[in-house]
Amino acid sequence: MSAAVATDRSGTTTGEGTDALLAVADRVAGWARTGEDVEVYVARGDETDIRAYAGEVESLTSATSAGIGIRVVVDHRLGFAWAGSLDESVLQETLAEARDNATFATPDEHVQLAVPDGVAAVPVDLWDDGLASVPTTDKVALAVALEARARAADPRIRQVDHADYGDGSVEVALVSTTGIRSSSRKTSGYLSVSVIAGEGDASQTGGGFSVGRGFDGLDPDRATDDAVSRAVRMLGATKGPSARTTVVFDRRVASTLLSVVSSALSGEAVAKGRSFFAGRIGEQVGDAGLTLVDDPTDPRVYGAASYDAEGLACRRNVLIDAGVLRAFLYDTVSASRSGVTSTGSAVRGGFSGTPGPGCRALTLAPGPEGYDEDGVLAAVGEGLFVQSMTGVHSGVNPISGDFSVGAEGLMIRGGRLAEPVREITVASTLQRILQSLMAVGADVEWLPGIAAGQTLAVGDMQIGGL
C-alpha cells in the first residue's frame, strides 16, 4: 500500500474548527424568538478506520461528518430535532421542527436549559496536534504490522479474526440563549485485535487493544500480547462445576461491571424510581472498602472532559464513600426535579441525542494493600477468575439489581490461576456484589469507556455449570 488518501472534507476544516462551529451555533441561537430558550449543539468529526487481514488492507474507511442538535424550551415544554448536515436550509428546518415538537410536550416546571453556575471548567488537553499530519500509509502499516504480529505470536494462533487501526477527531460547540457558550475538541486513536487459538478441534478467542489520544503511543505489542494470552490460556477449557464461590473480575470485566452500576447512580433514574439506590443516601450500600468517584477532570482518564453535554464545567463527584452512598449524578432537569443543582454530569450521544445524567470517569479507591492482579489472586486463594462476561445487556438489570451473566475464565487454586472453564454463568445481585466486595486492586488501567479497570474480588457469587 503506497497510495495516499485524500480526505473527504466538505465545509469547515480542522484547526479553525471549533470557532467555525461556535459561529454556526451562535447564529442559530440568535434565531430564538421572544419567550423561547434555544440550545444549539454543533459537532463535526473525522475518522479513519483500517482493517488488516492476511497481510493486506481488508478495508479502509475515511470520512467526515457533521451535524446539529437543537433543543427548544417554551413554557417549560421541550422539543428536540437533529440533522446530519450543517447546510443553511437544514439549520432553519431543524430549528422549526424542534419548535413544533415543543408544542406537544407536557408542561413541566423542571424542564429548562442549563444556566452558567459559576463553576470554572478545568482545562484538559485532549487534542493531539500530530494526528492530522500522520500519513495514511503509516496507519496502514501499523494495522498490517498488528495483524502480522498477532499471527506470529504463538504457534497455536490459527487465525486473526480482526486487526484494526482507528482514529478520529471530534469538535463540538454548544451555545444557548441561557448564557451557555462552550467548545471542546478531542482526538483519539486505537488498535484492536482479536485472535483465534486452536489445539485439536477446540478453538478459543481473545481480544486486546491499545488506546490513546492519537497515533503516537499506540502499542501493537501490548494489544497482541493481551489478545494472544487470553486466547491461549483458554485452550482446553471445559464447562466448570456449579458452586458458590469468590469471583475475581479481570480489569476489563470490572470496568463493565462498574459501568452497569453507574446507571443506578443517575439522578434521573433515582428521581423516577428506576434505581435500587433511590432513597438510600447516607446508608451503607457497600463494603467499607468501597469508595467510588466520577472525575472527568483527571486528564489521564479516557472519558476526561472540561465541559458536560449542557456546557457546565465537569467536576469531581464522590458517589460512594467507604461504602456509604453520598451522591447521585445530575443534569439540569433531573437536579431540578430532585431539588438540587446539576453536578455537571450531562452526557449525550452526539448531535442526534438529548442530554441526560451519566458517568464519564469512574474509579474505585484502591485497597490499602496496593494489590495488582496476582496480589488479589493470592489473597483470594480459591475461586473463579472471570476474563470475559457475555449477556450483560440481557442479564444485568440496574433497576432491580438482578445480575446473571455468561462467563469464561480460569479457576483460582492456591492463589494462582489454574485450569480454564467456559460456558458457565455467574449470578448475584448488584446490591450484594457491592456488599461482598473483598478487594480492589491498585492496578488502575484507563480503559476506553466510562470506568477505569481495576482487578476486583467479590465473595458469595453463584456459579452455574455442570
Added chain:
Amino acid sequence: MIESPVLERVLSEALRHGGNFAEVFAEDRSTSSALLDDGRVEELSSGRERGAGIRVVSGETTGFAHTADLTESGLLRAAEAASAVARSGDGGTATVTVRPLGNAGGPDDGGGPSPLARASKGDTLELLRRADEAARDSGDSISQVQAGCGSSRRQVLIANSEGLLARDDQARTRFSVSCVATGDTGLQTGFESAARTLGFELFDEVSVEELAQLASRRALSKLSARPAPSGELPVVLAGGSGGILFHEACGHGLEADHIVKDASVYTGMVGQQVASPLVTLVDDGTVGSEWGTFAVDDEGRPAQRNVLIDKGILTDYLWDYLRARKEGRVSSGNGRRQTYQHLPMVRMTNTFLLPGNEDADEIVAQTPNGVYVAKLGGGQVNTTTGDFVFGTTEAYLIEGGKITEPLRDANLIGNGPEILKRIDAVATDFAMTPGTCGKDGQSVPVGCGQATMRLTGVTIGGTAE
C-alpha cells in the same frame, strides 16, 4: 435522489485508479420519536440524515468513504477518497452504465418525513397516554411507566459498477412500554414492544393497551418471584418468546464473513447433521411486514428466503456481495448496513424455526421439572466457540408438568451445536418477535420466530444454589 448520469460518472471516477468493483449507496433517512415518561410527554424528537457511502473493491481490499454532500462534486470527492486503496496503474478507462433492477425499484419522491411525522403528533401522543393508563391500571404496584413510539422512513439508492441500480423505500414503526413495579422485595421491570416494517398502520394490527398489560404483568409477577435455579435443567420456550435462541445459537455462526475466516463452529459443515431433525431454520427478508423485512438489501440485492438448516442438516450460509463473490456465487440478499456511514456486512433478516406438530400445552405437561420461559430478552454469541447466552424477562418453574412459580431474570448459557441437538419437541403455535441485532458496532432491525419448543438441558444462571 441522484440522477443516473451522475451515478455513472461517480462510479467511473471511483474506478479511475483501478479496482474491480465500485458502489454508491445513498440514503435519505427521517426519524421521529415521542416519549412519555413519569406520566408526562417528555420529548418529541425528529431527525434527518442524508448522505452516500462509496465503496471501491480492489482485489481483497475495500476502500470506503462517506459524505453528507450529495452534489456531484461531493460524491466525486468521496469516490476519489474511496479509490485511493486501488493501486495506481491500469485504471483510467472505466466507464459504467447503470440500469434499474427489475421490479425491486421503489419510487423516488426525493425523500420526506417519517410515517410518524406524517401522522398527527397528537395521535401518537394519544397512543402513549393510552398505554400509560393501561399499564398503571394493571396493578397498584406499578410505580413507573415509560412508553415510546418511534418511526423512520429510509429511502435508499444503490448503484454499482456491474450496472445495478436499485431503490427501496422502507418505513418502520416501533412502540414499546417499560414498567417498574415496586414491592417488599424491591423493584422489578417488565417490557414489551411491537415493531413492523410499516407506517402508522402498525396500530391497525397492534393494541397498545395489550402491550402495556403484558409489560406490567411481567413486572408485577416478578415481585413475588423466587431466585432462578442455577445449573442444567430442561427448558420450554413459549411460542414467540423470542427466536433469539436460533439467532444466537446458530444464526450468527452461519454468516459467511465468519465462515470465510474460519471463525465459526459451523465452518465446513454444510451437508452435515448440525441439529435435531425437528429443526428447519429459515432466514427470510420477504416475510410480510416483519421487522427484518425489506425489498432490496443494502447492496441492491432483492430479499429472498434462504433455508439454512433442513430437518437438522446444514444446507447453506448467509452471504453478502463480497463473500459470495469470493466463492463464485451470488449474494443471498443478506448484505446490510446501519446507515450510509457504514460498510455492509452479512446480516440476518427474519430468522425463524418452522413450526412442528405438537401441542404447546402437551409439551409442558410432559416436562416433569424444568423452566418455562414466556419471554426472552437479548443474547450474545461467540461464533468461534459457539458459546452463547440469552436472557429471560419472564420465566416460571415447571413442577410436575405444570407451570408454577415466577422466577427472577437470569441468563441461560449454552453451546450452539450442542443445544441444537437437544431440541426434542416443537409445537404449532408459531409467532415472530422484533429485535435489534448488533454486530461489529452496527445495529439493524431483525425478526426472530419460533413455536413452543423444549430443550432437554440448558444451564440456567440463577442465584439459587
